Amino acid sequence: MKFFVDTADIEAIADLAATGMVDGVTTNPSLVAKTGRDFKEVVGEICQVVDGPVSAEVTATDAATMLKEADVLAKIADNVAIKVPLTWDGLKACRVISKDWGREVNVTLCFSPMQALLAAKAGASYISPFVGRLDDIGEDGMGLIEEIRAVYDNYPALDTEILVASARHVSHVRDSALIGADVITLPPNVLRQLAGHPLTDKGLAAFLDDWAKTGQSIL
Ligand code: E4P
Numbered sequence: 001m002k003f004f005v006d007t008a009d010i011e012a013i014a015d016l017a018a019t020g021m022v023d024g025v026t027t028n029p030s031l032v033a034k035t036g037r038d039f040k041e042v043v044g045e046i047c048q049v050v051d052g053p054v055s056a057e058v059t060a061t062d063a064a065t066m067l068k069e070a071d072v073l074a075k076i077a078d079n080v081a082i083k084v085p086l087t088w089d090g091l092k093a094c095r096v097i098s099k100d101w102g103r104e105v106n107v108t109l110c111f112s113p114m115q116a117l118l119a120a121k122a123g124a125s126y127i128s129p130f131v132g133r134l135d136d137i138g139e140d141g142m143g144l145i146e147e148i149r150a151v152y153d154n155y156p157a158l159d160t161e162i163l164v165a166s167a168r169h170v171s172h173v174r175d176s177a178l179i180g181a182d183v184i185t186l187p188p189n190v191l192r193q194l195a196g197h198p199l200t201d202k203g204l205a206a207f208l209d210d211w212a213k214t215g216q217s218i219l
Pocket of ligand 1: 006026027028108128130133165166167185
């Protein structure tokens with residue numbers, strides 16, 4: 001399963017990229033707003049740090065203007081994946097950007113398996129189902145991932161990757177991997193939490209204590 005980082009914070013991205021665990025980045029207008037910085041400049045900087053796809057989202061709501069915005073975003077770097085919302089206009093734009101331009105498209109704000117099927121038929125490289133936001137309203141976020149996996153597996157000609165979005169905690173990552181999601185995008189703190197376990201910390205402390213007792217040094 002690939003790990004994308006779900007942030008527009010360039011310092012956090014650079015820090016995590018150094019671990020070799022970052023396969024891509026997702027941004028959205030809310031994440032860009034948090035930085036207080038120029039959107040295109042931020043996307044350009046991220047693309048210099050990360051080789052994998054960097055999702056940059058259009059903000060128009062009609063297909064024609066989405067395509068104009070996508071053209072600007074696509075010129076920032078070759079690894080910009082254009083993010084469009086799951087609306088009919090977004091699907092129309094997706095079809096043109098993916099099939100005519102040959103550019104990766106991430107279709108976002110997916111909350112149902114039928115929306116995911118439409119995105120795949122429109123040629124999306126990624127479908128982004130928002131698990132955390134479904135959990136927030138008492139629905140089953142991971143259940144949606146299972147359903148999309150089952151639908152896509154029924155039609156092997158569809159090559160859209162399931163990009164689990166709105167992930168809030170480590171169990172979303174575990175469940176996504178068990179279901180066989182292709183990608184998960186994670187806030188930096190959740191990605192960092194993946195390496196942690198209290199027994200790892202406890203075990204390491206005990207090893208270091210015992211090592212100190214030997215008075216030895218490897219170097
Ligand atoms: C990523 O592509 C999504 O925009 C993001 O994961 C949404 O996360 P949120 O529901 O925590 O805002």
